Amino acid sequence: xxxxxxxxxxxxxxxxxxxTVSRVLNDxxxxxxxxxxxxxxxxxxxGFKPDEIARSLVKKKTNTIGLIVGNLANPxxxxxxxxxxxxxxxxxxxxxxxxxDSKNESLSEVxxxxxxxxxxxxxxxxxxxxxxxxxxxxxxTIPILFFNRSMDNLEQANYVIVxxxxxxxxxxxxxxxxxxxSIAYITITGYQEYSTFNDRFLGYKQAxxxxxxxxxxxxxxxxxxxxxxxxxxxxxxxTNPNVTAIFASxxxxxxxxxxxISRCNKKVPEEISIMGFDDINIAGNPYVKLTTISQRxxxxxxxxLTNLLALISGESSSPVQIVLEPKLIVRGTxxxxxx
Amino acid sequence: xxxxxxxxxxxxxxxxxxxTVSRVLNDxxxxxxxxxxxxxxxxxxxGFKPDEIARSLVKKKTNTIGLIVGNLANPxxxxxxxxxxxxxxxxxxxxxxxxxDSKNESLSEVxxxxxxxxxxxxxxxxxxxxxxxxxxxxxxTIPILFFNRSMDNLEQANYVIVxxxxxxxxxxxxxxxxxxxSIAYITITGYQEYSTFNDRFLGYKQAxxxxxxxxxxxxxxxxxxxxxxxxxxxxxxxTNPNVTAIFASxxxxxxxxxxxISRCNKKVPEEISIMGFDDINIAGNPYVKLTTISQRxxxxxxxxLTNLLALISGESSSPVQIVLEPKLIVRGTxxxxxx
DNA sequence: TTGTATGCGTTATCAC
DNA sequence: GTGATAACGCATACAA
Numbered sequence: 221x222x223x224x225x226x227x228x229x230x231x232x233x234x235x236x237x238x239x240t241v242s243r244v245l246n247d248x249x250x251x252x253x254x255x256x257x258x259x260x261x262x263x264x265x266x267g268f269k270p271d272e273i274a275r276s277l278v279k280k281k282t283n284t285i286g287l288i289v290g291n292l293a294n295p296x297x298x299x300x301x302x303x304x305x306x307x308x309x310x311x312x313x314x315x316x317x318x319x320x321d322s323k324n325e326s327l328s329e330v331x332x333x334x335x336x337x338x339x340x341x342x343x344x345x346x347x348x349x350x351x352x353x354x355x356x357x358x359x360x361t362i363p364i365l366f367f368n369r370s371m372d373n374l375e376q377a378n379y380v381i382v383x384x385x386x387x388x389x390x391x392x393x394x395x396x397x398x399x400x401x402s403i404a405y406i407t408i409t410g411y412q413e414y415s416t417f418n419d420r421f422l423g424y425k426q427a428x429x430x431x432x433x434x435x436x437x438x439x440x441x442x443x444x445x446x447x448x449x450x451x452x453x454x455x456x457x458x459t460n461p462n463v464t465a466i467f468a469s470x471x472x473x474x475x476x477x478x479x480x481i482s483r484c485n486k487k488v489p490e491e492i493s494i495m496g497f498d499d500i501n502i503a504g505n506p507y508v509k510l511t512t513i514s515q516r517x518x519x520x521x522x523x524x525l526t527n528l529l530a531l532i533s534g535e536s537s538s539p540v541q542i543v544l545e546p547k548l549i550v551r552g553t554x555x556x557x558x559x
Numbered sequence: 560x561x562x563x564x565x566x567x568x569x570x571x572x573x574x575x576x577x578x579t580v581s582r583v584l585n586d587x588x589x590x591x592x593x594x595x596x597x598x599x600x601x602x603x604x605x606g607f608k609p610d611e612i613a614r615s616l617v618k619k620k621t622n623t624i625g626l627i628v629g630n631l632a633n634p635x636x637x638x639x640x641x642x643x644x645x646x647x648x649x650x651x652x653x654x655x656x657x658x659x660d661s662k663n664e665s666l667s668e669v670x671x672x673x674x675x676x677x678x679x680x681x682x683x684x685x686x687x688x689x690x691x692x693x694x695x696x697x698x699x700t701i702p703i704l705f706f707n708r709s710m711d712n713l714e715q716a717n718y719v720i721v722x723x724x725x726x727x728x729x730x731x732x733x734x735x736x737x738x739x740x741s742i743a744y745i746t747i748t749g750y751q752e753y754s755t756f757n758d759r760f761l762g763y764k765q766a767x768x769x770x771x772x773x774x775x776x777x778x779x780x781x782x783x784x785x786x787x788x789x790x791x792x793x794x795x796x797x798t799n800p801n802v803t804a805i806f807a808s809x810x811x812x813x814x815x816x817x818x819x820i821s822r823c824n825k826k827v828p829e830e831i832s833i834m835g836f837d838d839i840n841i842a843g844n845p846y847v848k849l850t851t852i853s854q855r856x857x858x859x860x861x862x863x864l865t866n867l868l869a870l871i872s873g874e875s876s877s878p879v880q881i882v883l884e885p886k887l888i889v890r891g892t893x894x895x896x897x898x
Numbered sequence: 899t900t901g902t903a904t905g906c907g908t909t910a911t912c913a914c
Numbered sequence: 915g916t917g918a919t920a921a922c923g924c925a926t927a928c929a930a
């Protein structure tokens with residue numbers, strides 16, 4: 221429990237000034253090799269490591285970013301957070317993670333905490349379309365970048381997202397071209413609040429319209445928790461035998477639907493096709509092989525991080541607005557109705 | 560992009576000294592109400608928020624903990640991290656999260672980073688039994704607490720874990736009492752390196768022995784990735800039709816086995832019983848209903864956090880060593896062989 | 899090439 | 915009750 225030595229302790233032991241210690245620490249050019257060695261030896265002997273807090277204070281830079289995620293139990297957030305964590309580590313940034321969907325705190329409060337911690341930037345992975353923010357997102361002292369979803373009416377915001385509307389349409393187009401006409405859709409309650417879910421639902425409806433298929437609200441369900449999506453699927457199959465496909469607005473929901481269906485001895489994709497959205501890791505599992513729309517998780521995560529750092533360093537200037545093209549990943553849970 | 564005001568700006572506006580500003584910030588008793596108001600108003604007007612970095616430097620306390628997790632894509636880590644994040648937030652602590660299984664950095668390096676950041680404590684959720692550590696875990700300047708798994712020969716370490724050996728035996732006992740004699744076991748390659756996997760395997764073997772059942776290495780498999788566990792299960796069912804149960808060392812593996820089996824038109828639990836370990840969220844899904852051993856995720860996570868904070872504050876003293884009792888959760892994937 | 903002095907934005911220790 | 919002033923552990927402008 222001995223206290224950590226500081227740069228003065230090192231200086232004393234090496235017989236130089238603290239400034240010189242700082243110089244070798246920061247690889248300054250004009251330090252005599254012999255002096256450098258003395259300092260290095262003293263550092264070694266004392267096991268000295270510079271205090272990053274003190275360093276942050278004087279440099280006005282913490283090399284830390286904030287990452288505000290949604291429900292970590294949701295594979296999408298966990299998997300993207302993992303990528304961001306690893307990329308940040310490679311680039312010598314630490315990340316303070318916080319829950320943006322917490323019941324205890326509003327997003328504004330979470331953001332404030334991060335700003336008071338003097339993080340160098342923030343990635344916000346979950347935000348409502350009309351979030352009430354006390355923090356000025358656009359004109360903040362540090363860059364804030366939305367990831368995965370953004371806000372309405374915020375033309376100057378930084379974001380890295382995928383085109384959810386388009387992704388949804390691509391999924392529907394694929395199903396429709398494969399002969400599906402009666403396609404059920406499962407979203408979540410409160411979908412209107414989030415750009416992602418709102419756009420995906422819009423895509424569903426527009427695709428129907430574009431193909432001259434009437435919208436039937438009986439085929440649409442708002443899941444409020446996991447069980448309800450399952451119950452809906454079960455009921456649907458019994459009451460609407462003409463339904464040949466179910467489009468779930470997230471892979472997580474699709475997985476539940478798959479479970480339910482397999483438990484009811486229905487065959488996927490022979491009897492019914494299932495389409496997901498996100499392409500979480502397990503979707504690619506050879507025994508799940510869920511057809512889905514890729515959010516380009518890895519790419520999106522890396523882009524979010526590198527662009528945030530570019531904003532921090534000043535290499536890029538606001539607004540950074542990147543919209544990735546969604547990609548259809550055809551695997552084994554969808555099939556043409558024509559056999 | 561205006562710079563943030565500091566306490567001197569507030570002081571000037573309020574017509575007091577910066578010390579007084581600090582006093583109202585920290586709720587000091589002897590400040591005249593009128594003075595307090597002046598300061599409060601100035602704070603409000605300027606939107607002043609104290610700089611936590613500066614505060615940390617002088618107080619020698621960052622109100623930040625480090626959390627070193629394993630693969631976040633693994634639901635166990637994501638779900639426990641979520642609990643820790645939320646608990647920490649309630650208690651006004653921030654958490655810097657890092658990947659302990661990263662290929663780029665050793666655990667020692669990750670720990671060092673955290674120590675240099677002056678976190679007040681660290682929770683280590685993944686460590687090898689014989690990890691080579693350059694950081695002195697026991698006599699560190701800040702408390703370090705192992706979570707989920709610990710190291711060998713470290714009698715003085717702080718930890719919060721469950722009794723994996725016992726959990727495994729309970730699972731086996733249950734299967735055996737239900738008539739299962741030929742029980743396959745799936746672990747992971749390199750299981751010997753981790754206390755959790757090592758102990759669980761030990762439990763499997765000891766339970767066999769305790770019940771006079773011969774150990775058959777044909778029934779044991781070391782999965783090196785997801786697909787291999789599936790392939791093993793498939794082969795197993797064909798080459799060893801007498802196997803009536805599969806005990807997977809983690810729920811994640813059990814889920815894959817379930818998938819594989821259902822794809823092969825075998826019935827769970829009628830034709831084969833599946834036992835997991837961990838009790839991750841999805842295990843409780845009504846259409847998965849995996850029988851498993853509970854790691855008491857939520858409880859373990861909360862205990863880890865509260866005990867770490869108690870160590871930090873000095874309320875507790877090292878070593879904190881908590882071993883939770885594992886709990887059998889019987890759901891729908893296991894059944895007696897007697898019908 | 900090295901050292902002195904100063905400051906980063908707070909809290910803490912004294913005075914008054 | 916309030917205000918100077920000195921830390922906290924570094925980096926940096928300026929001197930030498």
